Amino acid sequence: MESLDLNNPTVLGAIAAVAALILIGIIIGFVRARKKRSALEAPAPAPPEPEALQEERPKIEVPEAREATAEPTQPIQIEDLVPGPAPEPLPTLIPEPTVVPPPRPPADLSAFRSGLRSTRGNLISRLAGVFRKDRELDASILDEVEEVLITADVGVHTTQRILQALRAKLSNGELGSAEDAWEAIREESRSILASSGGGLAIDHKPTVILVVGVNGVGKTTTIGKLASRFDRQNKSFLLAAGDTFRAAAVTQLEVWGRRVGCEVVKGKDRADPGSVIFDAIQKAKDENLDIVIADTAGRLHTKVPLMDELKKLGRTVEKALGRPADHVLLVLDATTGQNAIQQAQLFKDALPVSGIVLTKLDGTAKGGVILGIVDRHEVPVEFIGVGERVEDLKAFDTESFLEALFEAPEDLESSAEAANAS
Numbered sequence: 469m470e471s472l473d474l475n476n477p478t479v480l481g482a483i484a485a486v487a488a489l490i491l492i493g494i495i496i497g498f499v500r501a502r503k504k505r506s507a508l509e510a511p512a513p514a515p516p517e518p519e520a521l522q523e524e525r526p527k528i529e530v531p532e533a534r535e536a537t538a539e540p541t542q543p544i545q546i547e548d549l550v551p552g553p554a555p556e557p558l559p560t561l562i563p564e565p566t567v568v569p570p571p572r573p574p575a576d577l578s579a580f581r582s583g584l585r586s587t588r589g590n591l592i593s594r595l596a597g598v599f600r601k602d603r604e605l606d607a608s609i610l611d612e613v614e615e616v617l618i619t620a621d622v623g624v625h626t627t628q629r630i631l632q633a634l635r636a637k638l639s640n641g642e643l644g645s646a647e648d649a650w651e652a653i654r655e656e657s658r659s660i661l662a663s664s665g666g667g668l669a670i671d672h673k674p675t676v677i678l679v680v681g682v683n684g685v686g687k688t689t690t691i692g693k694l695a696s697r698f699d700r701q702n703k704s705f706l707l708a709a710g711d712t713f714r715a716a717a718v719t720q721l722e723v724w725g726r727r728v729g730c731e732v733v734k735g736k737d738r739a740d741p742g743s744v745i746f747d748a749i750q751k752a753k754d755e756n757l758d759i760v761i762a763d764t765a766g767r768l769h770t771k772v773p774l775m776d777e778l779k780k781l782g783r784t785v786e787k788a789l790g791r792p793a794d795h796v797l798l799v800l801d802a803t804t805g806q807n808a809i810q811q812a813q814l815f816k817d818a819l820p821v822s823g824i825v826l827t828k829l830d831g832t833a834k835g836g837v838i839l840g841i842v843d844r845h846e847v848p849v850e851f852i853g854v855g856e857r858v859e860d861l862k863a864f865d866t867e868s869f870l871e872a873l874f875e876a877p878e879d880l881e882s883s884a885e886a887a888n889a890s
C-alpha cells in the first residue's frame with residue numbers, strides 16, 4: 469500500500485478539510501445537546517383548561533416532577549464519548565389530574581352494619597350454614613332456606629317470592645355455587661326494596677309531615693331526630709303536638725323543640741288533635757315556614773274509633789292545607805316482627821301512608837321484616853332507627869342496607885362456623 473505523501477499540497481489540503489469537517493460536526497453536536505438539556509429542565513407547560521373547570525376544580529397539589537430514567541432518543545452525542553458529569557435523567561411527565569365528579573355522600577354503612585348486627589348473626593349466618601361451600605346446591609336447600617327466612621320475620625309471602633327465584637335458578641342450572649345462591653337472594657331483595665330510600669321531598673311551603681303509628685314505636689323520638697336533621701339542612705319548621713292524649717307527650721315534644729330551637733304548637737289539655745294541627749299549619753303558612761311535623765297519639769291499629777279519628781285528622785290537614793298531607797310516615801317497631809306487617813295494613817286503610825320509618829332495628833335479630841313490609845305493602849322505607857341518639861335516624865339506602873346485611877361471601881364461612889358453634 470502506498471504511504472501518504474505529506475509534502476503533497478493536495479493531500480495536506482484534503483486532511484485539513486476532513487479535520488475541519490470533524491471539528492464542525494463536534495461543535496454542532498455539542499450545541500444541540502445543550503439545547504435539548506435546557507428544554508428538558510424547563511417545567512412542562514400545562515395544557516389549557518376549559519374555563520368551567522378552572523372555576524370548579526379544587527386546587528390539587530401536583531408533586532414535584534419525579535426523576536426517572538429514560539432512553540435518549542437522539543444519536544450518540546459528544547458528552548457520551550468524553551468523561552464528565554452523568555447526563556441528567558429525563559423528568560417523568562406527571563399526568564394532569566383528572567376531574568372526578570363529586571362522590572355521592574357516603575352512605576352510613578357502619579350505622580347500617582351495627583343496626584343490623586343481630587339480624588346478620590341470625591339470618592345471614594344461618595343461610596351461610598345452608599349454602600356451605602362443600603355442599604352441592606339442589607332442591608333440598610329450599611326447605612331449609614324457607615325455614616331461615618320465616619324465622620327471620622321475612623314473612624310467608626316474601627319468603628315464597630325469594631324461594632321462587634332460587635327455584636327458577638336451580639332449574640336453569642344457574643345455582644352452581646354458594647356465591648350464586650347469595651347473589652340470587654341479594655338480587656331479589658334489591659328488587660323488593662327498589663322503591664325505598666327516595667328521600668322526603670320538601671317541595672311545598674309548608675310541607676306537612678304527619679307521623680303515625682301504634683303506641684311506643686318511636687314516633688315522638690323520630691320527630692325529634694327528623695327535626696334535628698332539618699335543622700342541619702337549614703330548613704325552617706315547627707312541630708305540632710298532635711298527641712293531646714297525654715300531657716307527657718307534649719312535654720316530650722317540647723324538649724325536642726328546645727333542643728333544636730324550633731317552635732312547638734300545642735293545645736289545651738285533651739284538646740282536639742285536629743285543631744292543634746290545623747293551627748300549626750296556619751301558623752307555618754303565615755310565617756312562610758318550610759315544614760310542619762305533626763305528632764299524633766299512639767293508637768292500637770285494631771281499635772276502630774281510634775283509626776276513625778286518624779281518618780278525621782287526615783281530612784283536617786286537607787282542609788288547612790288545601791291538599792292531603794305531603795307525607796304520612798308510618799313508624800313501625802322492627803322488634804314487633806310480623807305484627808308490624810299487620811299494623812301497616814290497617815294504617816294504610818285509614819290514611820295514604822307514603823313512607824315507613826322502621827325503628828329499633830338495633831334491638832332485633834329479625835330485621836328481615838323490612839323485606840316483608842316493603843314487599844307486602846309497596847310502601848317505601850324512608851328512614852331506619854338504629855338507636856336512641858339523635859344521630860341514630862338514618863335515611864334508608866338500599867345498597868348500604870344490602871351490603872350491610874349480606875356480608876361478603878368470604879366472611880360467610882366464619883359466620884356459619886359461629887352460628888354452628890352457638
Ligand SMILES: Nc1nc2c(ncn2[C@@H]2O[C@H](COP(=O)(O)OP(=O)(O)OP(=O)(O)O)[C@@H](O)[C@H]2O)c(=O)[nH]1
Pocket residue numbers: 681682683684685686687688689690711717765766767827828829830831852853854855856860
Ligand atoms: N333502641 C332504640 N330505641 C328507640 C328507637 N326509636 C325510639 N326508641 C325508644 O323507644 C321509646 C318510645 O319512643 P317514643 O318516641 O316515645 O314512642 P312513641 O311512638 O312516640 O310513643 P307514644 O307516644 O306513647 O305512642 C323511647 O324510649 C325511645 O328512646 C330506635 O331506633 N332504637
Ligand SMILES: [Mg+2]
Pocket residue numbers: 687688689711717763764766
Ligand atoms: Mg309519642
